Amino acid sequence: MCADRVRFFSAVWALIALAFVQAAWAGPKIESWETTKGARVLFVAVPDLPILDVQVVLDAGSARDGERSGLASLTAAMLTQGAGDWDADAVAERIESVGAQLSVDAGRDSATLSLRTLTQQPAMDETLETAAKVLSAPRLGEADFERVRQNRLVALRQDEQDPGTVAAKAIYREIFGKHPYAADPAGTQETVAAMRREDLAEFHRRYYVASNAVVAIVGALSREQTREVAERLTAGLPTGERPPALPPVPDLSSQLLEPLAFPSSQTHIFAGQPGMRRRDPDYFPLYVGNHILGGSGLVSLLNEEVREKRGLSYSVYSYFLPMSERGPFLMGLQTKNDQADEAREVMMETLRCFRDEGPTEKELAAAIKNITGGFPLRIASNSQIVRYLAVIGFYGLPLDYLDRFNERVSAVTAEQIRDAFRRRVDPDRLATVIVGPTQERVADERKETTDESD
Amino acid sequence: MKSILILLGLLTVQLASAATGVHEKVLDNGLKVLVKPDHRAPIVTSQVWYKVGSSYEQGGSTGISHVLEHMMFKGTEKLAPGEFSRIIAENGGDENAFTGRDYTAYYQNLAKDRLEVAFELEAERMRNLSLPEAEFHKELAVVKEERRLRTEDDPESLTFEEFNAAAYEASPYRIPVIGWPGDLRQMKADDLRRWYRTWYAPNNATLVVVGDVDPEAVFALAEKHFGPLEPESIPQPKRRSEPVQRGEKQILVKAPANEPYLILGYKATALGQGEKEWEPYALEMLASVLDGGSSARFSRDLVRGSRVAASAGADYSAFTRLPGMFLIDGNPAKGRSVEELEQALRAQVERVRKEPVDASELERIRTQLIAAKVYELDSVYYQAMQLGSLETVGLGWPLADQYVKHLSRVTPEQIQAVARKYLTTDNLTVARLDPQPMDGRLPLPGAAGGHTSVR
Numbered sequence: 044m045c046a047d048r049v050r051f052f053s054a055v056w057a058l059i060a061l062a063f064v065q066a067a068w069a070g071p072k073i074e075s076w077e078t079t080k081g082a083r084v085l086f087v088a089v090p091d092l093p094i095l096d097v098q099v100v101l102d103a104g105s106a107r108d109g110e111r112s113g114l115a116s117l118t119a120a121m122l123t124q125g126a127g128d129w130d131a132d133a134v135a136e137r138i139e140s141v142g143a144q145l146s147v148d149a150g151r152d153s154a155t156l157s158l159r160t161l162t163q164q165p166a167m168d169e170t171l172e173t174a175a176k177v178l179s180a181p182r183l184g185e186a187d188f189e190r191v192r193q194n195r196l197v198a199l200r201q202d203e204q205d206p207g208t209v210a211a212k213a214i215y216r217e218i219f220g221k222h223p224y225a226a227d228p229a230g231t232q233e234t235v236a237a238m239r240r241e242d243l244a245e246f247h248r249r250y251y252v253a254s255n256a257v258v259a260i261v262g263a264l265s266r267e268q269t270r271e272v273a274e275r276l277t278a279g280l281p282t283g284e285r286p287p288a289l290p291p292v293p294d295l296s297s298q299l300l301e302p303l304a305f306p307s308s309q310t311h312i313f314a315g316q317p318g319m320r321r322r323d324p325d326y327f328p329l330y331v332g333n334h335i336l337g338g339s340g341l342v343s344l345l346n347e348e349v350r351e352k353r354g355l356s357y358s359v360y361s362y363f364l365p366m367s368e369r370g371p372f373l374m375g376l377q378t379k380n381d382q383a384d385e386a387r388e389v390m391m392e393t394l395r396c397f398r399d400e401g402p403t404e405k406e407l408a409a410a411i412k413n414i415t416g417g418f419p420l421r422i423a424s425n426s427q428i429v430r431y432l433a434v435i436g437f438y439g440l441p442l443d444y445l446d447r448f449n450e451r452v453s454a455v456t457a458e459q460i461r462d463a464f465r466r467r468v469d470p471d472r473l474a475t476v477i478v479g480p481t482q483e484r485v486a487d488e489r490k491e492t493t494d495e496s497d
Numbered sequence: 498m499k500s501i502l503i504l505l506g507l508l509t510v511q512l513a514s515a516a517t518g519v520h521e522k523v524l525d526n527g528l529k530v531l532v533k534p535d536h537r538a539p540i541v542t543s544q545v546w547y548k549v550g551s552s553y554e555q556g557g558s559t560g561i562s563h564v565l566e567h568m569m570f571k572g573t574e575k576l577a578p579g580e581f582s583r584i585i586a587e588n589g590g591d592e593n594a595f596t597g598r599d600y601t602a603y604y605q606n607l608a609k610d611r612l613e614v615a616f617e618l619e620a621e622r623m624r625n626l627s628l629p630e631a632e633f634h635k636e637l638a639v640v641k642e643e644r645r646l647r648t649e650d651d652p653e654s655l656t657f658e659e660f661n662a663a664a665y666e667a668s669p670y671r672i673p674v675i676g677w678p679g680d681l682r683q684m685k686a687d688d689l690r691r692w693y694r695t696w697y698a699p700n701n702a703t704l705v706v707v708g709d710v711d712p713e714a715v716f717a718l719a720e721k722h723f724g725p726l727e728p729e730s731i732p733q734p735k736r737r738s739e740p741v742q743r744g745e746k747q748i749l750v751k752a753p754a755n756e757p758y759l760i761l762g763y764k765a766t767a768l769g770q771g772e773k774e775w776e777p778y779a780l781e782m783l784a785s786v787l788d789g790g791s792s793a794r795f796s797r798d799l800v801r802g803s804r805v806a807a808s809a810g811a812d813y814s815a816f817t818r819l820p821g822m823f824l825i826d827g828n829p830a831k832g833r834s835v836e837e838l839e840q841a842l843r844a845q846v847e848r849v850r851k852e853p854v855d856a857s858e859l860e861r862i863r864t865q866l867i868a869a870k871v872y873e874l875d876s877v878y879y880q881a882m883q884l885g886s887l888e889t890v891g892l893g894w895p896l897a898d899q900y901v902k903h904l905s906r907v908t909p910e911q912i913q914a915v916a917r918k919y920l921t922t923d924n925l926t927v928a929r930l931d932p933q934p935m936d937g938r939l940p941l942p943g944a945a946g947g948h949t950s951v952r
Contacts, residue, residue, distance in 0.1 A: 091537055092537075092871065092874055092875060093871060094871060094872060094875065123791075131791075131801055132792065132797055132801065135790065135791040135792035135796065135797070136792045136861075138792075139789075139790045139791070139792040139861055139865055140792070140860075140861045140864060141864060141868075142864045142865045142866075142867060142868025142869070143868070159872060160868075161868050161871060166868070187801075190800075190801065190804055190830075193804075193807075193830055193831040193832070194800070194807045194808075194830060194831070196831050197756055197807040197828060197830065197831050198807070200755035200756050201755065201756050201828070203755055203935070204652055204753065204754045204755045204756065204932075204935060205650075205651065206650055207646075304936075305935075306753040306935060306936065307645075307649075307650040307753075308645045308649045308650055309642065309645045309646060309649075309650055339586060340582075340586075340593075341570065341579070341582040341586075341592075341593075342579070342582050342583050342586045347579070350639055351578070351579055351635070352635070353635065354634070354635035354636065354637075354638030354639050354642075355638070355642070356639070356642055357639055357640075357642040357643040357646055358646070377642065377645070377646055378642060379641070379642065379645060409583070409586065409587050412586075412587045412588070412589060413586045413587060413589055413590075414589075415589065416587075416588055416589015416590070416608060416611070417589040417590065417591065417608075418589070419538060419539050419540050419608050420540050420589070420590075420591060420606050420607070420608070422538070423537070423538035423540045423877070424538070424875045424876055425875050426875055426876075
């Protein structure tokens with residue numbers, strides 16, 4: 044039974060919202076070129092604060108781990124633990140003594156070096172010099188690696204004491220099966236314990252190359268200065284070669300269910316399946332549709348049904364994570380153990396209804412107003428812009444992506460959403476992970492607490 | 498734990514004039530309005546800060562400020578439950594709210610021409626909340642889920658909750674912001690009505706606006722929407738002064754977990770507590786000496802050097818309404834015991850008591866603070882947060898422009914002096930997380946640690 048989704052809305056505010064003038068927000072002006080070594084640069088000049096933000100994004104994420112799960116992420120973690128003539132202390136000191144910030148981490152698709160510095164000297168030069176060395180000549184020292192490995196093992200054991208993290212890792216395994224996206228970037232106890240320093244060195248040699256890098260730069264620099272910044276950052280990298288494309292993500296062939304016993308007061312439920320690619324022809328209908336279903340925080344359908352109407356969960360959501368190949372479509376919630384079945388049913392029913400009926404015109408209009416009206420909020424700061432540049436560059440989106448974003452969102456129709464969801468989301472072939480105490484235990488618990496109804 | 502230095506940031510000397518530019522107006526009903534123009538982007542953040550939070554609460558009704566914050570989205574005389582959020586969303590806005598020990602705050606981030614939408618809605622819920630019974634019951638269930646998510650099922654967070662309750666005797670900082678489970682169970686809608694009536698009024702609030710706006714226009718808009726609201730007589734909360742601690746306290750928290758965790762907390766002071774003004778600033782600098790980045794002592798000596806810690810942190814805030822603690826926490830590295838970690842952390846404390854810190858360490862921290870202050874200008878939301886929180890804890894927003902100066906003046910001798918005065922074992926509380934088996938079964942009721950019953 045699908046809920047009646049015509050909801051109360053004050054006439055006065057409807058009028059004001061309708062009067063919203065659809066201003067044509069142009070995105071920031073992006074310039075792009077290649078460095079001598081073959082790295083692609085995307086640059087936006089923002090002259091009003093003396094700050095430089097850079098992200099160097101490489102196709103060196105855990106999707107390239109092969110059998111050695113955790114390899115990309117350990118390599119990324121090791122880059123700042125000594126480079127060139129500097130040990131880990133010296134790298135930290137060089138960055139922090141000029142008030143800069145530098146970090147490297149790896150997800151599934153990519154590894155990213157992020158830096159932020161003042162544009163004043165010597166801060167900027169010293170930071171760039173350090174970052175260039177970190178990228179191209181990490182020491183990958185044996186003792187440092189052993190320490191990073193041991194601390195990773197501790198972190199992995201901490202992950203295992205958090206039911207949400209356990210569930211999040213499990214749902215990727217279920218959705219992606221044998222595809223490289225299945226493994227968590229952090230690796231496992233076994234693979235991390237078996238990792239060798241030479242594995243990292245080889246990974247770095249192969250993937251930390253200029254033709255495999257995108258350099259996103261935002262800050263108070265001229266184009267000429269920025270050219271030099273990009274050259275300096277990539278000077279130590281060989282040109283190298285881009286790795287081959289990842290294999291496509293296959294559809295799930297059937298319903299999958301993985302219950303995992305966990306001593307928690309809540310049961311965490313994730314349901315999902317392969318979703319969409321970053322450059323997916325259905326990107327905008329799926330994005331806007333999901334915004335209505337579970338992507339718009341307090342006003343989404345899932346939030347309305349699970350939290351507002353029934354008080355079942357503090358947080359409930361759905362999202363498509365667009366990746367190089369199809370990333371996950373995921374729905375998630377957490378609820379006290381004896382409500383887990385009810386909450387799961389409501390979540391699934393909300394998905395089914397939305398897939399069958401699509402959005403109402405009113406829901407679509409509200410979503411489009413929210414997304415387009417909020418556009419200036421998403422490109423207001425340098426740190427936001429540099430993240431967009433990294434995505435545009437890494438996934439090969441057109442340079443007018445931001446300029447045309449609102450126009451594309453506004454053009455999405457209810458029929459397109461209905462059509463895209465019917466083709467792309469299949470409630471009968473979902474993977475579901477349920478993390479919480481065993482059924483017997485939940486029943487005992489209920490008996491013990493009958494006098495303290497919660 | 499991140500140092501509050503990073504949270505609040507500090508003003509640079511050279512940027513002080515650029516960072517100033519806050520316009521203040523107090524309406525006749527007592528509402529303080531702060532406007533800071535920032536024309537980098539065509540956006541605005543609007544925040545309403547109330548002087549109420551968990552440190553204003555009494556035993557038996559802890560968590561009430563936070564539950565009330567949730568109910569602020571559940572309807573007023575003119576707005577249906579959830580309508581506030583739908584209107585903000587339709588106007589392209591992001592919004593939410595947060596409750597702390599010393600404040601409850603509500604914010605909307607919007608395109609600059611939408612500011613009036615936020616004002617009209619916030620003014621409406623400042624005095625006309627309806628608190629319907631049915632919505633209350635559902636939302637209370639949501640808050641209990643939030644507590645399970647954030648505290649019950651997170652062994653380190655559970656340890657921190659127990660630690661606070663053990664360390665503080667009389668100070669209301671012993672109260673968890675989300676409330677004790679028993680108090681949540683007995684909470685009634687009428688309790689919230691009284692709490693709302695008591696604290697939600699223009700003369701107990703600060704409206705902060707930062708963004709691409711003209712101060713005079715914002716003042717006029719504030720007058721139009723908030724001006725007609727009646728003030729309330731706001732009670733002065735009784736001081737619940739923490740008595741002098743007479744010896745080290747230790748507690749053990751048993752919860753399903755894999756990795757041990759350790760917290761050390763020394764009762765300290767805060768700005769405006771009658772101590773010498775440099776003391777809280779010296780404690781801030783001390784926290785950065787220990788944990789102000791990966792070049793600070795904990796990373797250098799404990800994570801990389803002796804490799805006794807997988808992680809270690811230090812945290813202190815000078816900018817609180819009541820005196821808090823100087824906190825140290827950490828996880829032992831693999832193969833190292835929690836006892837070894839504790840010894841190493843205590844040795845670090847001994848060292849700052851015995852030897853003055855190096856001038857170069859302070860120089861690095863000053864540089865980091867100055868840079869962090871510039872980075873903060875990249876976010877209007879963050880700038881508003883800083884003004885709102887300083888004002889609401891009672892220190893006043895002008896401090897935002899001054900405290901870098903105070904921090905920069907801190908000397909190695911002053912850091913040593915506060916270490917000797919506050920970081921004493923008689924003033925210390927230690928909490929250890931004692932990991933229990935993770936075998937998929939719930940622990941027996943009551944076994945999850947002293948004060949917390951699982952349901």
